[in-house]
Amino acid sequence: MADQNQTNFGRRQLLARGVKAAASIAAAGSIAYWLYDRNGPNGDVETRANLQQLPDLAVPRKNGQTLSIVQGSDRTKTVNKAIDLLGGIERFISPGDVVVIKPNVAFASPAFLGATAHPDVVAAVIRLCYDRGRAKKVIVTDNPINDPASCFAISGIGKAATLAGADVVMPKDNLFSNITLDGGVLIKDYPVFTAPLEDANKLIGIGPVKDHHRSAASMSMKNWYGLLGGRRNIFHQDINTIIAELSMLVKPTFVLLDGTTTMMTNGPTGGSVSDLKKTNTMIASADMVAADAFGCSLLNRKPADLPYLALAEKAGAGTADYESLKPLRAEVT
């Protein structure tokens, strides 16, 4: 009898404790769900991406002021001069603009190795946008190949952008939206890093001149690869088409192509100073096909060596015959 009582008491006790435990688990789960931050610790942009197409952020063309080529080793000086030759930052940035800068931050690599854009160039452009363009806000963003935080930190671009007053936006899943490019073969219902561009009036691309194992060169147009999400390596099989499609998808205000040092070999990652050559050239252009066509010469290549230039030209993204634009040239010391 005593044993029977003991057993009944144990079952009741067990059930009661079980109910209490379940209630505790449910409460803890609810609190965790309520407190969970889907944007993570770096979220500057709270909106969810919902663009269906990228906006056309180009400014009207001015004959004779489309492409500038400036010789010099001081990036801040060459950036300023190159943009001044095109009419000054005021031609491109208006007071109150929201400007998105998309540097190439693909790799967790220090800037001196030339695998990424240089922080001095990024900082110089941010300062121009704020000081002379009177922009309301400047956003610096990219969807790097390597871990984004490491890329922005090791390249020095995160620090440079922050010090110059820009907001740095790291990629997160909810900042991408699926886009289909009209006339595109590869960009079909494909995730693109659109959220930073939701409220943007202007878009500036900044990239280094690099050798690239797959596409022969990585310059202004290849830089937009950093707006793609998903398993974008699938596009390596058709690299020329994807670069040409990016030139159709993205219509920037202007691009800066940094050939102060050029990665001549072992691109796109490089890794050794021996891969680099001092070419002391900064290119600013409202025509990125022309910029890249000129950039070939820094790599000792011809535009014909880069099939994507002809494809982009055919698609109407610009001209590979950069001399026809009568590039403005200068040298700064």
Add this chain to the structure above:
Amino acid sequence: MRLLPGRAGKFESAVGTLYLFHLVLIVAVLLVIQSLFDLARFGAESGQQTGGFLPVGEAETYDTDNLYEKIDGKAPMYQDAGFESLATQRFAHTVNAELGFEHYTFDMGNSRNAFSVYSRQKRADVIDLNELQFGYQTTNGVYFSYGKYYVEMVGFAESQEIIDAMKILAKKLLAELPYDEKDEIEDITLFPPGTIAGSWQLQLKDAFAFDGLSDTYSAKFNADGKTVTIFFSKRNNSDDARAVAKNYTDFLVANGAKVIDPNVLDFYGGTEIVFAAGYFIAGVHEADDRDSAIKAAAVLFEHLNKISEKTGG
């Protein structure tokens, strides 16, 4: 059977003890595996200093599916050469946060694959590492091929302190990475005297953009003070070598080369020489100076013919 409350019976105690024992065993196995894998394997034991540098974070590993997440556009080059896995580890100086480097160990499956990716990426104007057959340093990096591994150490600054630490790590790796005599790259000994040591390259396939030219070694050759690129590929027999030589010549002609002599072609102002020597197809590639190219070709032809005859080709 007893339920709560009260003291557990012998059976419950035994089951509980068994569970605890299994948990301890699992933890122990995990610790052993962790201690054997990655970090120790690649000479970067957690917390262990290497020349004033400490590993930062966990080692990362990549396979053929996700290699692009680390090296993007360069991934196909490794994958085409037999890539199997990559382990990387960052190091930071214990005092100066500006100093650091990253170390990459590519497992390329076999020594020929590793040598191929090493040789194709070898930088110019480097300092050879004497302790290694295939290794060099630049102002910010150390690179070598050892057995089936290709190793890169990339400094985040041009610093002797970083280079010194990399060399210490390289020594640890050499002591740890497996190596077999079969890993020797013997074919580089087939180049004739006059070949510039260290300039060897191995292209496993599609050498000089021709898809019929596989396993092709090339190197710089000093022809009376002028440098030209010579090459050879060992084939199954002399008939095969002659057939590939003809196909490669036809390929050059189809792409604009003009035949100057049965073996000498003018290719947009440069000189290409193609011939079969025993079971080798060989020649000179992209020479600026035709006379030097012909001299180099003559030396190479005689040298390879002798080897072929000696070895029954």
